[in-house]
Amino acid sequence: MNDIWNPWHGCHKYSEGCKHCYMYFLDSKREKNGSEIYKVKNNFNLPLKKTRSGEYKIPSGATIRVCMTSDFFLEEADEWREEVWNMIKLRKDVNFWLQTKRANRVKDNLPEDWGDGLENVFMVFTAENQKRADERLPILLDLPFKHKGIMCAPMIGEITLDSYLKTGQFEVVLVDGENYDGNRPLFYDWVKKLYDECIKYNVEFRFIGTGNVFIKDGKTYHIPKAYQNVMALKSKLQNPLVYTDVKIQPKCKNCKRRFSCNGCRWCGKCRSS
Numbered sequence: 001m002n003d004i005w006n007p008w009h010g011c012h013k014y015s016e017g018c019k020h021c022y023m024y025f026l027d028s029k030r031e032k033n034g035s036e037i038y039k040v041k042n043n044f045n046l047p048l049k050k051t052r053s054g055e056y057k058i059p060s061g062a063t064i065r066v067c068m069t070s071d072f073f074l075e076e077a078d079e080w081r082e083e084v085w086n087m088i089k090l091r092k093d094v095n096f097w098l099q100t101k102r103a104n105r106v107k108d109n110l111p112e113d114w115g116d117g118l119e120n121v122f123m124v125f126t127a128e129n130q131k132r133a134d135e136r137l138p139i140l141l142d143l144p145f146k147h148k149g150i151m152c153a154p155m156i157g158e159i160t161l162d163s164y165l166k167t168g169q170f171e172v173v174l175v176d177g178e179n180y181d182g183n184r185p186l187f188y189d190w191v192k193k194l195y196d197e198c199i200k201y202n203v204e205f206r207f208i209g210t211g212n213v214f215i216k217d218g219k220t221y222h223i224p225k226a227y228q229n230v231m232a233l234k235s236k237l238q239n240p241l242v243y244t245d246v247k248i249q250p251k252c253k254n255c256k257r258r259f260s261c262n263g264c265r266w267c268g269k270c271r272s273s
Contacts, residue, residue, distance in 0.1 A: 003064045005046045007084050008077050010037035011070045014101045017128030017154050020182025023069045037076040044083075047091045060093040063122075072098045073105040085111045092120055099124045099151060103136035106143055114144065122147040124174075129157035137164045147171055154178035154211060158190045165201040172204040173197075176232075177211015179225050188216035188235070195237045205239040207232040 012035055013021060024034035047064065049057045058064060066072055072081075088096050089111075100106060103125055123145040127133035133150075140148055141164070148169050152159055153176035164170060173194055177186035191207055198205035209228040214221045223231055233246040 003058055003062055004068050005043070005058075005064045005066050006040050006069045007044045007046075007067065008037060008039050008074070008080055009069045010034060010076075011074060012037075014071070015128065015132055016156060017101070017126065017132070020154075020178055020180065020184070022180045022182075025180040037070070037074065039080055044080075045087065047087045047094060056091075058091070058094055061095075063095040063097055065097045065099075067099070071100050071102055073100045073102040073109055075102075075105065078109065081109060082111070088118065088121060092118075095120050095122060097122045097124065099126055101126045101132075101136070103139040106139070110144075116144045117146040119146055121145065122149060122171075124149040124151050124172075126151045126153065127159065128152065128154055130159050131157075133159050133161065133164070137161075141167060141169055149173065152176075152194065153208075154182060154184065155186055155190060156184045158187070159194065160197065161194060162197050162200075165197055165203050168201070170203055172206065174206045174208055176207075176209040177214060177228065179209065179212050179228060182211070183213050184211075185213040185215050185220070186211045188214065191235070191237055195239065198239050203239070205237065207235060207237040 010033075011018075011021070011023065013019070013024075021034065027034040047056075047058050051057055066084075067074075070077070098121060100123075106123075123140065123143070125136045125140045125148075127136055127150060133152075137150065149172040150161060150164070150170055151174045153174065155175050155177060161170075161173060165173075175186075175191050175194060178184045195205050195207070197203075210221070210223050210231045211228060212223060212225070214223055214231070221231075230246055233243045
């Protein structure tokens with residue numbers, strides 16, 4: 001996934017997983033209130049923006065994660081959502097990854113001409129514990145989407161997805177721990193259980209982050225944010241297994257801000273070093 005599109009920003013905490021919401025944390029660092037919801041005017045039409053040469057800024061074949069600082073089915077966004085659906089329909093060459101905790105609002109907020117869904121829309125329901133999985137996933141099973149997934153993040157309790165995965169409707173399961181100012185632990189055994197269930201039903205599994213506190217074999221590890229994805233990859237709990245030799249890289253020698261230089265905007269020195 002190589003792009004994020006936030007047509008609106010802000011959210012209301014909705015369930016247990018929202019307690020230490022990363023968006024609230026990052027907004028507080030900018031002296032902003034994460035509960036203030038507004039339309040992001042300068043980037044609202046991102047999928048339709050073009051370069052001076054007339055090409056789309058979001059290239060064909062890209063996957064865009066939508067509303068990563070909000071919820072796509074947030075009630076306050078009802079007046080803006082139709083425009084977003086229209087842009088999604090226009091950019092049939094781009095894949096749109098939608099996530100929500102508000103399972104009960106999805107059906108009534110699909111376009112009138114939705115039919116059995118759009119090929120370029122991937123619908124993911126978030127389930128942070130077993131209670132929310134059993135509350136939300138049966139709803140997703142009955143909804144007309146061509147592509148469906150499950151996001152267990154932040155995973156704050158043991159979950160089994162066996163009864164849902166065996167339906168054959170879900171293409172991917174993703175797991176992440178709690179980060180930023182949250183410290184509820186993620187247990188290796190929880191992740192391994194979901195991994196095994198995905199192997200059983202041949203479902204893609206992505207362990208994308210350990211969270212701040214990771215417990216394995218009775219030992220507690222406190223893992224900095226910059227290392228959490230690397231350590232998840234090193235566990236090899238991925239299906240299919242893509243990364244087999246993951247190395248932890250040191251911080252950038254010049255800007256000291258990043259653990260690996262990606263040509264960020266902070267100093268510009270890294271590219272020439």
